[in-house]
Amino acid sequence: MLFSLKLIAQNEYITLTGEVTDNETGEALPFVSIYLEGTSIGTTSNTDGIFEFHIPEKLRNSKVIISMIGYISVAIQPSNFNSYQTIRLKENMLTLSEVIITDEQLSAKQIIKKAYESLDDNYPLEPYLLEGFVRDLQKEDSTYIELLECAAKFSYERYDVKHEPRVELQAVRRNYITNKHPWNEEWERKNSIVDLIEDDFIRFNYGPIKVGRGWKYEIESILPFDKRQVYKIVGVDNPYSQATLYIDVDSYAFVRIEYNRAAKKRSYYKRRLSNGQQEIAYNLTLEYQEYKGKWYLKYQKEEDTWAIFKGLESNKLLFTKYPKKELFINRIITQEEIGYYDFQANLDINRSIENHSEQYNPDFWKNYNAPILTKKLSIIEQYLKQAQINVKSDNK
Known part of the structure; x- marks a missing residue:
């Protein structure tokens, strides 16, 4: 390092x-x-x-x-x-014999059931707020068409209230959009933040944490994590879904959830939408951090693949889109701190983030904690900058 x-x-x-x-x-x-x-x-x-x-x-x-x-x-x-x-x-792979486990006889499925039954013990039962950084990278076929980065605050109810948080958009750092396929003019997508916050296995009580009838699980290993140990459990729900669940050995908190779903040889897990959209792959990662005895979201990634056909019944493929959205949490505000914290919900879910954008404020970003651009993203940024300039010139 x-x-x-x-x-x-x-x-x-x-x-x-x-x-x-x-x-x-x-x-x-x-x-x-x-x-x-x-x-x-x-x-x-x-x-x-x-x-x-x-x-x-x-x-x-x-x-x-x-x-x-x-x-x-x-x-x-x-x-x-x-x-x-x-x-x-230093990597440290533990074997089951090296770890002191209270419930040694539990199977993988029983561990997940116990984690599910322990949600009240491990996740916040009072309102809270999170501060975080959102990155949205969009690609159509092999061409990148959008890179957007923004800072936001999220006001949540307790973990089991099945409702998305209210959002305050603080600032936009990067906002590069070039020509998209004409299909987008008629079917404008929801903004990136809404796409992310509506996918939450724990809050909305679904997915591999519920141990559905078709799921089969296996304990793969036990791993160290931040002065604790976690079970690594892999699960399969044939023919479409796979998951990897990391569960704290002591508290049975879900520490990390990786979920993957993919179509198999034109056998789809979801119906095609009326506008021609067919989801063919869906990947969701949720990682949590412990703070003051409860677990809060730390990192979220949603990476999808959509085939866009000319219509509901058409076999003509217009293009394939690859949206990738990430949320990096950099601060937690618990219930006792909320009274001293400034929050003003301002996100209109019917407007895209770029339409909320105000003038770039370098002072805001000077000491803001966000992952920096990789070498690959820097190259994509330069491409989109030039492409955006070309689009503006063509429209004059």
């Missing part, structure tokens, strides 16, 4: 930058959790393993925790970071 440290006196922030790698292979580790111990302030490494973490100067004596499922966590104080020092996370 490559670190540099600088103190921004004007805003009283310390900025840490680094690269997280595997100790044995030297490969970059994506989506590593980096947070201040005892707080909910955090960030995430990007797919190149690179991160930038802004922390309040008044918390400079707090330890920074770097953790990832399957690896031994590292704790370092900001003052002890050496510039450009490389620190690698």
